[in-house]
Amino acid sequence: MILPIIVLFIIGAAFGSFLSVVIYRLHKEKKGIFFGKSECLYCHKHLKWSDLIPVVSYLMHLGKCAHCKKPIHISYLLLELVCGLLFVSFYLVYPFFTFNFDAIIFFDFILLLKFIYFVFVGWILIGILFYDTKHLEIPEIFTLPTILLIFVVGLFLPEPGLQSMVIGGALGGLFFGAQVWISKEKWLGAGDVQVGILMGLLFGWQLLILAVLISYIIGSIISIALLALKKVTPKSQIPFAPFLVIGTFVTLLFGDLILDIYLNSIF
Numbered sequence: 001m002i003l004p005i006i007v008l009f010i011i012g013a014a015f016g017s018f019l020s021v022v023i024y025r026l027h028k029e030k031k032g033i034f035f036g037k038s039e040c041l042y043c044h045k046h047l048k049w050s051d052l053i054p055v056v057s058y059l060m061h062l063g064k065c066a067h068c069k070k071p072i073h074i075s076y077l078l079l080e081l082v083c084g085l086l087f088v089s090f091y092l093v094y095p096f097f098t099f100n101f102d103a104i105i106f107f108d109f110i111l112l113l114k115f116i117y118f119v120f121v122g123w124i125l126i127g128i129l130f131y132d133t134k135h136l137e138i139p140e141i142f143t144l145p146t147i148l149l150i151f152v153v154g155l156f157l158p159e160p161g162l163q164s165m166v167i168g169g170a171l172g173g174l175f176f177g178a179q180v181w182i183s184k185e186k187w188l189g190a191g192d193v194q195v196g197i198l199m200g201l202l203f204g205w206q207l208l209i210l211a212v213l214i215s216y217i218i219g220s221i222i223s224i225a226l227l228a229l230k231k232v233t234p235k236s237q238i239p240f241a242p243f244l245v246i247g248t249f250v251t252l253l254f255g256d257l258i259l260d261i262y263l264n265s266i267f
């Protein structure tokens with residue numbers, strides 16, 4: 001089991017590295033978001049392949065550009081680590097293959113499809129988390145196609161089922177849409193509403209409620225900590241989608257476990 005985990009962590013970290021390029025180019029609205037060579041933000045030197053090894057390059061150059069020695073933001077390293085963890089954690093949920101040094105021992109196609117689906121949705125969610133934290137907005141290229149994808153795939157999945165999915169999507173949209181309307185976009189923005197719809201379709205209405213609850217609890221704890229550490233003031237605008245993304249991951253990975261513990265504790 002340890003070999004696939006190492007391989008998937010490396011692939012995931014590479015996807016994280018790619019995501020940081022996508023985020024940067026989306027913000028600059030550069031042409032060729034998905035293609036074109038990577039370059040340093042400061043000296044604009046094109047990076048060699050040896051500067052592009054996820055995690056390793058960053059650590060080897062102590063977080064600095066290999067050419068101009070300007071510091072590279074820690075978020076690049078974090079994004080690579082988080083995407084590595086994303087691949088590993090969904091592999092543990094959907095262990096679609098195992099192999100040794102000499103042979104593939106086990107392979108399951110359905111588990112592979114589920115793994116690809118959840119890793120893709122997770123990858124987009126991580127993009128939303130980092131983009132919103134950095135730029136206080138959410139690009140629709142992240143949300144709208146993913147909403148469509150989740151709806152279409154949801155038609156073929158046994159869980160949460162069409163009815164729960166549609167109610168969940170509507171509930172997520174209305175709940176966050178109402179807050180945007182009441183606060184005149186001061187608390188939340190249109191992007192948060194889209195993330196709400198996405199979560200509702202992904203979870204169905206029952207697990208959506210759990211995911212939103214978890215998001216608010218995590219959001220409160222982190223906001224209070226940031227206030228206490230004086231990293232923000234009560235007037236600062238704190239992005240909300242990152243908490244929704246964290247709540248979504250906690251629910252995807254541990255939702256059933258949390259519900260079991262909760263139900264066992266009241267009955």
Ligand SMILES: [Zn+2]
Nearest residue numbers: 040043065068
């Ligand atoms: Zn440079």
